[in-house]
Amino acid sequence: MAxxxxxxxxxxxxxxxxxxxxxxxxxxxxxxxxxxxNGAGKSKFxxxxxxxxxxxxxxxxxxxxxxxxxxxxxxxxxxAKNETVINDRVECGVMLEYTRGTRYKYQIIKSFSATKxxxxxxxxxxxxxxxxxxxxxxxxxxxxxxxxxxxxxEKRQIIDHLIMPAFRKYSFLQGEEVDDIIDxxxxxxxxxxxxxxxxxxxxxxxxxxxxxxxxxxxxxLQKQLKANNAENERFDEAxxxxxxxEEQLDHENxxxxxxQATYDTAEEEKxxxxxxxxxxxxxxxxxDKLKPIRKKLREKKEEFExxxxxxxxxxxxxxxxxxAMGFEDEVQKYRNLKEQFVERRYEKRALQNVEENPNExxxxxxxxxxxxxxxxxxxxxxxxxxxxxxxxxxxxEHNNIVKLKNRxxxxxxxxxxxxxxxxxxxxxxQINAQPFYNKFDSxxxxxxxxxxxxxxLKESIDKLKKQIKSIEDDRNSIMIAGYDAELSAKExxxxxxxxxxxxxxxxxxxxxIIIPKINTFKKQIKAIEQEIKDLNKSNNIPTGYNQNYExxxxxxxxxxxxxxxxxxxxxxxxxKHANIHFKNLIKNNDLTGGILxxxxxxxxxxxxNYIDSNGNTVHGSSEGFQxxxxxxxxxxxxxxxxxxxxxxxxxDAPISAFxxxxxxxxxxxISDVFPQSIVLVKELYKREDEMKINELGKxxxxxxKVKTMYVNHVPENAEQIExxxxxxxxx
Amino acid sequence: xxxxxxxxxxxxxxxxxxxxRIPVMEAFANKGQSKSEYSQFGPxxxxxxxxxxxxxxxxxxxxxxxxxxxQDFLEIGKWxxxxxxxxxxxxxxxxxxxxxxxxxNDLEDMEDKEINQVVSNIIEFIESYANGGLQYLxxxxxxxxxxxxxxxxxxxxxx
Numbered sequence: 001m002a003x004x005x006x007x008x009x010x011x012x013x014x015x016x017x018x019x020x021x022x023x024x025x026x027x028x029x030x031x032x033x034x035x036x037x038n039g040a041g042k043s044k045f046x047x048x049x050x051x052x053x054x055x056x057x058x059x060x061x062x063x064x065x066x067x068x069x070x071x072x073x074x075x076x077x078x079x080a081k082n083e084t085v086i087n088d089r090v091e092c093g094v095m096l097e098y099t100r101g102t103r104y105k106y107q108i109i110k111s112f113s114a115t116k117x118x119x120x121x122x123x124x125x126x127x128x129x130x131x132x133x134x135x136x137x138x139x140x141x142x143x144x145x146x147x148x149x150x151x152x153x154e155k156r157q158i159i160d161h162l163i164m165p166a167f168r169k170y171s172f173l174q175g176e177e178v179d180d181i182i183d184x185x186x187x188x189x190x191x192x193x194x195x196x197x198x199x200x201x202x203x204x205x206x207x208x209x210x211x212x213x214x215x216x217x218x219x220x221l222q223k224q225l226k227a228n229n230a231e232n233e234r235f236d237e238a239x240x241x242x243x244x245x246e247e248q249l250d251h252e253n254x255x256x257x258x259x260q261a262t263y264d265t266a267e268e269e270k271x272x273x274x275x276x277x278x279x280x281x282x283x284x285x286x287x288d289k290l291k292p293i294r295k296k297l298r299e300k301k302e303e304f305e306x307x308x309x310x311x312x313x314x315x316x317x318x319x320x321x322x323x324a325m326g327f328e329d330e331v332q333k334y335r336n337l338k339e340q341f342v343e344r345r346y347e348k349r350a351l352q353n354v355e356e357n358p359n360e361x362x363x364x365x366x367x368x369x370x371x372x373x374x375x376x377x378x379x380x381x382x383x384x385x386x387x388x389x390x391x392x393x394x395x396x397e398h399n400n401i402v403k404l405k406n407r408x409x410x411x412x413x414x415x416x417x418x419x420x421x422x423x424x425x426x427x428x429x430q431i432n433a434q435p436f437y438n439k440f441d442s443x444x445x446x447x448x449x450x451x452x453x454x455x456x457l458k459e460s461i462d463k464l465k466k467q468i469k470s471i472e473d474d475r476n477s478i479m480i481a482g483y484d485a486e487l488s489a490k491e492x493x494x495x496x497x498x499x500x501x502x503x504x505x506x507x508x509x510x511x512x513i514i515i516p517k518i519n520t521f522k523k524q525i526k527a528i529e530q531e532i533k534d535l536n537k538s539n540n541i542p543t544g545y546n547q548n549y550e551x552x553x554x555x556x557x558x559x560x561x562x563x564x565x566x567x568x569x570x571x572x573x574x575x576k577h578a579n580i581h582f583k584n585l586i587k588n589n590d591l592t593g594g595i596l597x598x599x600x601x602x603x604x605x606x607x608x609n610y611i612d613s614n615g616n617t618v619h620g621s622s623e624g625f626q627x628x629x630x631x632x633x634x635x636x637x638x639x640x641x642x643x644x645x646x647x648x649x650x651x652d653a654p655i656s657a658f659x660x661x662x663x664x665x666x667x668x669x670i671s672d673v674f675p676q677s678i679v680l681v682k683e684l685y686k687r688e689d690e691m692k693i694n695e696l697g698k699x700x701x702x703x704x705k706v707k708t709m710y711v712n713h714v715p716e717n718a719e720q721i722e723x724x725x726x727x728x729x730x731x
Numbered sequence: 732x733x734x735x736x737x738x739x740x741x742x743x744x745x746x747x748x749x750x751x752r753i754p755v756m757e758a759f760a761n762k763g764q765s766k767s768e769y770s771q772f773g774p775x776x777x778x779x780x781x782x783x784x785x786x787x788x789x790x791x792x793x794x795x796x797x798x799x800x801x802q803d804f805l806e807i808g809k810w811x812x813x814x815x816x817x818x819x820x821x822x823x824x825x826x827x828x829x830x831x832x833x834x835x836n837d838l839e840d841m842e843d844k845e846i847n848q849v850v851s852n853i854i855e856f857i858e859s860y861a862n863g864g865l866q867y868l869x870x871x872x873x874x875x876x877x878x879x880x881x882x883x884x885x886x887x888x889x890x
Binding site for chain 2: 308309311312313315316317318321322323324325326327330331333334337338340341344345348418419420421422423424425426428429430432433434435436437447451454
C-alpha cells in the first residue's frame with residue numbers, strides 16, 4: 001500500500017502568504033516537479049515536512065534544525081505579520097492530504113496562531129504564539145467528508161505512515177543530505193541500511209544465542225571432565241593452556257577493537273574532509289566566478305557615479321548644449337538684429353562714400369567684372385568691348401575703364417566709416433556659438449537618451465547584483481552546517497592526509513599483526529579443544545555432554561556463516577542495483593564504461609568506489625558525481641528490497657550539484673524506484689522564459705512520467721515585506 | 732576700438748554675486764569636493780550661468796546689493812575656456828540690447844567712455860538676472876521644494 005501525497009497547502013507559512021486555497025499544490029502518483037528560483041520557496045516547502053514529522057524547521061541562516069516552538073517569528077509570513085493589527089491574531093499552518101492504498105484518505109494540519117502585541121514585527125517579543133494541536137482527519141475514499149481522529153497514537157500512526165521513520169532518511173532529502181545518508185566508512189551505516197531491508201537482525205540473534213549455548217555446553221562438559229579426571233594432570237594442563245590462550249585471544253580482541261576504533265575515527269574524519277574538500281572546491285569555483293562579476297559591478301557602479309556626476313556638464317558641453325534649451329527666440333532675434341546692423345552699416349558706408357566722392361563710388365559693376373585682364377586689354381586697345389565703342393586715351397570713357405581696373409587698389413585705401421568696427425564681433429559670435437544653437441532640435445532627445453542611458457546602467461548594475469546574489473545563494477547552499485567555512489584548503493589537505501596516515505597505520509596493525517595473531521590463537525584453541533576431547537575419550541562421560549557441545553559448536557559456526565552470507569549477498573545485490581541505477585543516472589552523460597564496486601574492509605566497513613573501464617579506481621570526481629554515486633546506492637537500498645517501496649520521495653534541490661545530463665537521468669531514475677516523487681528544483685528555472693522554465697524543463701513537461709509541474713514566482717526586486725510566493729501549474 | 736578689443740573688454744569683466752547667495756553656491760557648486768545631497772555643478776560659473784538662464788527665462792531680475800555686500804569671481808574670459816559657451820551667452824545677451832539700452836550700430840560710433848558704460852550695463856544685466864535666478868533656486872531649496880534627482884536642473888528649466 002503506497003502512500004501518495006495528494007495535496008499540500010500553506011497558510012501564511014514563510015513566503016506563502018494567504019490562506020490555504022491560495023497556496024495549494026495538487027500532486028499525483030509519479031513525478032511532481034516544483035521549479036523555483038533561489039528565494040522562491042523551495043526550502044520553505046520542504047520545511048513543511050520537517051514540521052510535520054519533527055516539529056522542526058531548517059533555519060536558513062544557521063543551517064540548523066530548530067524547533068517550531070522557537071521560530072514562530074521566522075515562520076510567519078512577513079506580509080501577514082505586517083498586515084496584522086495590534087491585538088489581532090493571525091494563523092499560520094501547513095495542510096496535507098494523502099491516500100494510502102485504495103481505501104483511506106487522510107488530512108493532516110499543523111498550525112499555530114500568533115497575536116500581535118506591538119509593532120516591531122520581527123521581534124519575538126512582539127508576538128504571543130499558541131501552537132495548535134495537530135489536526136488529523138480521515139475518510140474513506142468513497143466518502144467525501146473527513147472525520148476527525150482524536151486518538152493521539154492513531155494520529156501519530158497516520159503521520160508516520162506517510163513515510164515511516166526508518167525510511168525517511170532515504171525518502172526525505174535535502175541537498176547535500178544525500179551525502180550523509182550512507183557513510184560507507186561506518187559499519188553501522190551500511191549495516192543499518194541492510195537491517196532495514198533484510199531480516200539480518202534475526203540471524204544475528206540466532207548467532208548470539210548459539211554462541212551463548214555453546215559456551216554453556218562447554219562449561220557443562222568441562223565440569224563433567226573435571227569430575228571424572230580430578231587426577232589427570234595432562235588434562236588440567238590442557239585446560240589451563242586453553243584458558244591461557246583464550247585470555248590472550250581476549251586481549252588481542254580488545255586490541256582489535258581499539259585499533260578498529262582508531263581506524264573508524266580516521267576513516268570518518270577522512271570522509272568528512274572528503275565532503276568538505278569537495279565543497280571547498282565548489283566554493284572556490286563559485287568564488288572564481290564571483291570575482292570577475294564583482295569587479296564588473298564595481299566598474300559599472302563607478303561608471304554610473306561618474307555618469308551622474310557629469311550630467312550637469314551636459315548643460316555647458318557643446319556636444320549636448322542643454323543650457324540652450326528655451327533660447328530659440330533670442331537666437332532668432334539676434335539674427336534679425338544682425339541683419340539690421342549690416343544693412344544700416346551698409347547704408348552708412350554708402351552715405352559716407354557719396355559724401356566724399358559723389359561721382360565715383362556708385363559702382364554698379366561687381367568687383368572683378370569685367371576681369372582685370374580684359375580691362376587691361378580695353379585700356380591698351382583704347383576700346384570698350386562691353387559696349388563695343390571707342391575709348392581713346394584721355395577721354396572720359398578711357399578714364400572710366402582705368403578707374404574700374406584700379407578698384408581693388410582704391411579699396412585698400414578706403415577710409416574707415418565707423419569709429420569702432422564691430423562687424424566681426426557680431427559675425428564671430430554667430431559663427432562660434434553654432435554648437436549651442438544648432439542643437440535646439442536635439443536637446444530634448446539628448447535628455448531622453450541620457451535618462452535612457454541611466455536606466456541602462458542601473459539595469460546592468462541590477463543584473464550584475466542579481467548574478468552575484470544567485471551565486472552567493474548557491475555558495476551558501478553548499479556550506480555545511482557546523483563546519484568552519486574559512487578553514488583553508490591547505491589545512492583541509494593536511495588534515496586529510498593525516499587521517500589517511502592514521503587509517504593506514506590502523507589498517508596495518510589490524511591486518512598484519514592482530515588478525516594473524518587472533519587466527520593463530522583460534523587455531524591453537526581449536527587444537528587444544530581436540531586434544532581435550534581426545535584425552536577424555538577413554539573417560540566415562542555421559543555422551544550427551546560431548547554431543548551437546550559438538551552440535552552447538554557446529555551450529556554456532558553455521559549461524560555465523562549464514563549471517564555473513566546474507567550480509568554479503570545483500571551487499572552484492574545492492575551493488576547490482578546501484579549499478580543499474582547509476583547507469584540510468586549517467587546515461588545522458590558522456591561517462592561510459594565504469595562501474596560501482598563495493599569491497600568489504602577487514603573491520604566490516606564497505607569501500608565504495610567507482611572503477612573505470614580500465615579497472616582503476618577514480619578519485620576526486622566532482623561533488624555532483626559523488627552525490628550521484630550515493631544516490632544510486634540510496635535507490636538500490638530501496639529497489640533491492642523484495643517488496644515494493646511504499647513511500648514518496650520528497651527532495652529539495654537534490655540535483656543542485658549535478659550537471660544537466662545527470663538531472664535528466666535523475667528524473668527518469670526516480671520514477672522507477674519511488675511510487676511518487678516530489679522534487680523541488682532551481683535548475684529548471686529560467687527567468688527570461690515566458691513559462692519560466694528552461695529547455696530541459698520543457699522536455700520534462702512533455703514526459704509522461706512527469707505528472708505535475710509547478711513554477712513558483714516571487715515579485716522581482718520586492719521588499720522582504722512584500723515577498724510573496726505565488727505559483728503557476730504548468731501540468 | 733576694434734571687434735577684438737571690444738570682446739576682450741567684456742571678457743575681462745568679473746561679474747559679481749550677492750554674498751547672501753553663498754549658501755546656495757556652496758550647496759550646488761561643489762563637484763568633486765564632497766558628496767552632497769544634490770546633483771552638483773562644477774565651477775561657480777556653471778551655477779552662475781544656470782542662475783542667469785533661470786532668471787532670464789522666468790523674468791526674475793533682481794539688482795545686486797551695494798558693492799561691499801557682493802563678491803566677484805572668475806572673469807568671463809576664463810569661463811569654460813576652449814569652448815564657445817561664452818560666445819553663445821554673448822549672443823543671448825546682445826539679443827537683449829533693447830532691454831540693456833543700446834543699439835548695435837550706435838556702438839560703432841561711440842567714444843571709449845560710452846562703450847565702457849554699455850559694457851558695464853551688460854554686466855549689470857547678467858548680474859541681476861543671475862541674482863534673480865539664484866534667489867529663486869535658494870528659496871526653493873530653503874523651502875524644501877527641490878526634489879533630489881539627477882535631472883533636478885533639467886526639470887527646473889522646463890518648469
